[in-house]
Amino acid sequence: MPELPEVERARAAIEQGGLHREIASVDDGDTWVCRPHSPGEIDSALCGHRLTAAHRRGKAMWVETDEGPILGLHLGMAGRIVTDEKPAPNNWDRFSIDFADGGRLALRDKRRLSRAVLEPDHSALGPDAAEVGRDSFRTRVGRGVAPLKARLMDQSVIAGVGNLLADETLWRAGLSPLRPAGELSEAELDHLRRELRAATRRAISRGGVHTGDLISARHRGGDCPRCGAALDRRTVGGRTTYWCTEEQA
């Protein structure tokens, strides 16, 4: 679920529902999700503080605190942020903050691939996929021999594009996921960036990458929603990929 659009919604949820409330305690007992911290470390660092601002770059989020450390949050493959909800069963709330006012904020994740850490390191992250400028996009994406889709999903190249958004964007742009990234013309790269921004913005406003136009056809036997041709299905960049061989060259 969580690609850039979902993470942006999660960030907004923290901003709207989690700021300026005194932190009474933190449940950081999941040593996998909170690695490399020991249980109690995040708790003692955040207790008594308040969250003051929520930021995002790509799929990475971080929250500032008043005079305290920065809290990094990542949704992994199935995480989401909930505020003021009762604890989920089966310990699905892998990390949570209890506020002094009785409310709470939780990182809910069945699969435990999400992360909560203090002072997160985002130095290996490229510019945000929705913010990257034209020239930067050209030089960062338009190189190498890796398939275009793999390049788009490389978080150190640009941050935020996952499997579904990559397929949707390439389908919108009419570009094959298999094209060696370095072989794209500047015009193609500019067009790709334009479609990436459009697909991303649209997904944010509509609620997530699952609202894309290609999604409904993205299964075995699916047809291109535009031209009706059978979609091709292959593993590209390590992920299941669907595309229209008629329109995406």
Added chain:
DNA sequence: ACCTATGTTGATAC
């Protein structure tokens, strides 16, 4: 019951 598939990242190997 068993097998496959799943939005993520990171470590590892070539």
Added chain:
DNA sequence: GGTATCAACATAGG
């Protein structure tokens, strides 16, 4: 350095 593969976690579905 760039690229590819597998493992980490846990669930859902055929």
